[in-house]
Amino acid sequence: MTNFADPDRPLKIGTRGSKLALAQAYELRARVMAAHDLPAEAFEIVVIRTTGDRVTDRPLKEIGGKGLFTKEIEEALAAGGIDIAVHSMKDMPTVQPDGMVIDCLLPREDARDAFVSPHVGSIAELPEGAVVGSSSLRRRAQLAHRRPDLRLVEFRGNVQTRLQKLEDGVAVATFLAMAGLSRLDMLHVARSPIDPAEMLPAVAQGAIGIERRSDDDGIAALLRPVNDVETTQRVAAERAFLARLDGSCQTPIAGYAELQGTRLSLRGEILRPDGSQALAGMREGEIADGPAMGRDLAEELLTRAGQGFFDHL
Numbered sequence: 484m485t486n487f488a489d490p491d492r493p494l495k496i497g498t499r500g501s502k503l504a505l506a507q508a509y510e511l512r513a514r515v516m517a518a519h520d521l522p523a524e525a526f527e528i529v530v531i532r533t534t535g536d537r538v539t540d541r542p543l544k545e546i547g548g549k550g551l552f553t554k555e556i557e558e559a560l561a562a563g564g565i566d567i568a569v570h571s572m573k574d575m576p577t578v579q580p581d582g583m584v585i586d587c588l589l590p591r592e593d594a595r596d597a598f599v600s601p602h603v604g605s606i607a608e609l610p611e612g613a614v615v616g617s618s619s620l621r622r623r624a625q626l627a628h629r630r631p632d633l634r635l636v637e638f639r640g641n642v643q644t645r646l647q648k649l650e651d652g653v654a655v656a657t658f659l660a661m662a663g664l665s666r667l668d669m670l671h672v673a674r675s676p677i678d679p680a681e682m683l684p685a686v687a688q689g690a691i692g693i694e695r696r697s698d699d700d701g702i703a704a705l706l707r708p709v710n711d712v713e714t715t716q717r718v719a720a721e722r723a724f725l726a727r728l729d730g731s732c733q734t735p736i737a738g739y740a741e742l743q744g745t746r747l748s749l750r751g752e753i754l755r756p757d758g759s760q761a762l763a764g765m766r767e768g769e770i771a772d773g774p775a776m777g778r779d780l781a782e783e784l785l786t787r788a789g790q791g792f793f794d795h796l
């Protein structure tokens with residue numbers, strides 16, 4: 484059991500080294516400090532370089548495999564080099580390795596995508612044939628579905644790199660999560676937030692999850708008061724949807740849940756990567772039934788898609 488109050492043995496928070504990842508780690512630290520009245524010295528931020536960070540010259544789908552941004556971090560967690568790991572939930576596989584659990588989510592940020600462009604105000608205003616940069620299979624497919632005339636180019640790298648590519652004219656526009664921009668204090672680069680009805684966000688977009696060793700009761704107690712219940716309920720429905728679809732990195736999938744009082748509504752969408760076909764559906768019910776609704780909606784979309792849908796991936 485980790486003694487998190489001992490200043491000689493600080494709690495080690497593992498994270499990737501990008502500005503966004505560090506901002507998320509600081510947010511977690513601030514919330515735990517406030518909940519337990521602990522000083523910053525009780526924590527140590529440990530930066531871990533992942534495969535996804537090392538390989539920046541190829542599309543993610545070519546490097547392949549799940550957990551590109553998480554494997555090395557989970558290894559450090561298992562080995563005891565860190566006590567907790569801070570993740571963007573949208574990058575997390577739906578199942579954690581044996582001995583690991585994510586049962587703490589911070590309050591979700593704005594889950595919408597942002598349209599980002601130095602010169603153009605929105606998707607609708609993009610001129611015919613315009614070049615748009617994105618490495619997200621989901622965003623590429625959604626855009627191609629809606630605007631088959633546009634030309635899509637790969638856009639890897641962190642937020643700063645992508646904005647530089649826009650400045651250099653590599654593309655006229657790109658998409659970034661509002662949540663990331665907000666946490667980086669860069670909301671000004673968002674020309675317009677995109678309504679989820681227009682571009683359904685990625686499952687768990689905007690949510691930060693904290694992973695720990697499942698047998699570490701001290702850490703479980705430490706994290707309990709910073710868990711956000713509503714975020715947990717929404718993300719549970721979305722991730723059940725994703726899990727049933729067996730969302731590989733090759734499948735464009737979107738899912739977004741909202742709460743209204745005691746009710747939860749879930750929208751989901753799957754697309755062919757080239758945007759030639761999109762299937763969407765919705766469920767509404769009691770919050771506790773969120774995960775079952777997610778599985779059920781996934782079943783419906785799989786049935787409607789039929790065998791052929793995923794053949795051309």
Ligand SMILES: NCc1[nH]cc(CCC(=O)O)c1CC(=O)O
Nearest residue numbers: 571573659660662663688689690
């Ligand atoms: N795939 C990279 C990634 N993972 C999480 C975020 C944004 C923050 C979030 O969704 O919580 C981003 C960048 C982006 O999509 O713009």
